[in-house]
Amino acid sequence: MGKLIVIEGLDGSGKATQSRLLCQRLQEQGRTCKKVAFPDYDHESVAFVKLYLSGALGTAEEVGAYAASTFFAVDRYVSFKLRWGQDYQGDTILVADRYSTSNATHQTTKLPREQWDEYLDWMEDYEYGKLGLPRPDMVIFLSVPPHISQKLIEGRYHGDNEKKDIHEADLGYLERCYAGAGYVADRQGWHMLDCAPNGQMLSVEEISEKIWQMVRGII
């Protein structure tokens, strides 16, 4: 059996950057590593996710936790079946930029606090139980306050705010996700990585080294 290591975090927290570097480092160590990313924008299974993120179905809160979760879960299921399920059966280490854990961070806080556990029970049973997606061996949450990650996203889009999706464009929504992430992380046993300990983003290399120290213990 392979291993599944998830690099999780809110929008613009450095997931793509860090999952790429982790995969490189594993390969340098002679390990077989495959990087996967969700949503899978290269496959038509992403259609519902795109509709949702474009705002065509309404705001994030209007679409709600359960409908949005199914769109992302279906895309993951297709990716598992067509792209990496076989690798996982072998001895490949899969490094995922987002995973089912993104539903947990992005959907939970749409609901009132007293419904979080019910939602998380449902989400875990649906994705890992009913759909049969593998549970991650390790989840590393890149913790970056939204006011800092927003700046990183704007840098990437060169200030063109039109390019933001409905999550990225809604700072209040991201603040709520950030506030709920600690709860979800505790419940699901994630490793929290504080990427901006003094209100300043650590360098790409510093974060990469911290991730490596966490990962080397389980491979």
Ligand SMILES: Nc1ncnc2c1ncn2[C@@H]1O[C@H](COP(=O)(O)OP(=O)(O)OP(=O)(O)O)[C@@H](O)[C@H]1O
């Ligand atoms: N530690 C860092 N310091 C400064 N800039 C960074 C750091 N990590 C990533 N960046 C830059 O911030 C932007 C967002 O990073 P990246 O695309 O890796 O994040 P992401 O979590 O994958 O974002 P999204 O959720 O939007 O897919 C990129 O332009 C990237 O080069």
Ligand SMILES: [Mg+2]
């Ligand atoms: Mg990304």
